[in-house]
Amino acid sequence: MGSKKKLLKRIDEINHPGSRKTLATIRDIKRIKKRDEIKKGHALKANVKGAQLIYFLEKIEEKYGNIEKKKLEPHEFHEIIESYFHRFDEELEQIQLKTQVNKRRQNQHSSREAIIKMNLENEIRNYRAGGLELPNLTDEKIYQKFRNWDGNSHNLQHIEMRFISKSFLDKLAQENEETNKMNVE
Numbered sequence: 001m002g003s004k005k006k007l008l009k010r011i012d013e014i015n016h017p018g019s020r021k022t023l024a025t026i027r028d029i030k031r032i033k034k035r036d037e038i039k040k041g042h043a044l045k046a047n048v049k050g051a052q053l054i055y056f057l058e059k060i061e062e063k064y065g066n067i068e069k070k071k072l073e074p075h076e077f078h079e080i081i082e083s084y085f086h087r088f089d090e091e092l093e094q095i096q097l098k099t100q101v102n103k104r105r106q107n108q109h110s111s112r113e114a115i116i117k118m119n120l121e122n123e124i125r126n127y128r129a130g131g132l133e134l135p136n137l138t139d140e141k142i143y144q145k146f147r148n149w150d151g152n153s154h155n156l157q158h159i160e161m162r163f164i165s166k167s168f169l170d171k172l173a174q175e176n177e178e179t180n181k182m183n184v185e
Contacts, residue, residue, distance in 0.1 A: 004032065043153075049133070050153035055084060056134065057149065070144075072137040074173040078166070081132070085124055088116045131163030138172055 010025045059080050060072075072080075095109045102108065126132055137143045142160050149159060 007032070046153040046156055050151070050156055052084075053135070053146075053149075053156070053159075054151055055087065056080060056137075057146065057151065059083060060137075060147070071140045072143060074138055074169040074176065077137050077164070078169050081127060081134075081164070085120060085127075088120065092116060127164075128166050131165035131168060133161050134164045135159050136162045136164065138169075 007025060007028055010021070014022045014025065016022065063076075063080075092113065095113045098109060123132065135142050135146050137146060145159055149155060
C-alpha cells in the first residue's frame with residue numbers, strides 16, 4: 001500500500017497481469033478509490049448539515065441581530081425550528097401556480113414537489129419523535145460558539161450537536177418556569 005504516485009510507478013513496472021505484484025497493486029487501487037468515495041460522502045453530509053445550520057444562523061441574526069443574548073429560550077428555539085419547516089412554502093406555491101397555468105404539463109415539477117414534501121414530512125416526524133440533530137441553542141456555551149461560527153462546514157465538528165425534539169424543548173420550558181417561580185418566591 002502506498003500513495004497514488006507510488007501506485008502509478010508500480011503500474012508502469014507491471015509485466016505480467018496475473019502476478020502477485022499486479023494483484024496487490026489492484027487491491028491497493030481499489031482501496032484508495034473506496035477511501036476517496038467515503039471522503040466524498042462525508043463531505044457531502046457536512047455540506048448538507050452546514051446548509052441547514054446556516055439557515056438557523058441567518059434566522060437568529062435576522063431576529064436577534066443587535067440584541068445581545070446569552071442563549072435562546074426554548075419557545076424561541078421552537079419558533080425558529082417551525083420557520084425552518086416552512087422554508088419551502090414559496091417554492092411549493094410557485095410549483096402549484098405553474099401546474100395550474102400549464103394544464104398539459106401538470107407533472108413537470110412533480111418530482112421536485114414530491115422530494116420537498118417527503119423531506120419536510122420526514123423532518124417534522126423526526127422533530128416530534130426522536131429529534132433533529134442541531135446544536136442546543138438553549139445552552140450558553142454552545143449558543144456563543146454557534147453565533148461565532150463562520151459558516152464553514154469544516155468547522156462544524158467544533159459545534160456540539162444533539163438531538164432536539166419538541167418534547168425536549170417542552171421539558172426545558174417547564175424547568176425554566178419552575179426555576180422562575182422559585183426565584184420569585
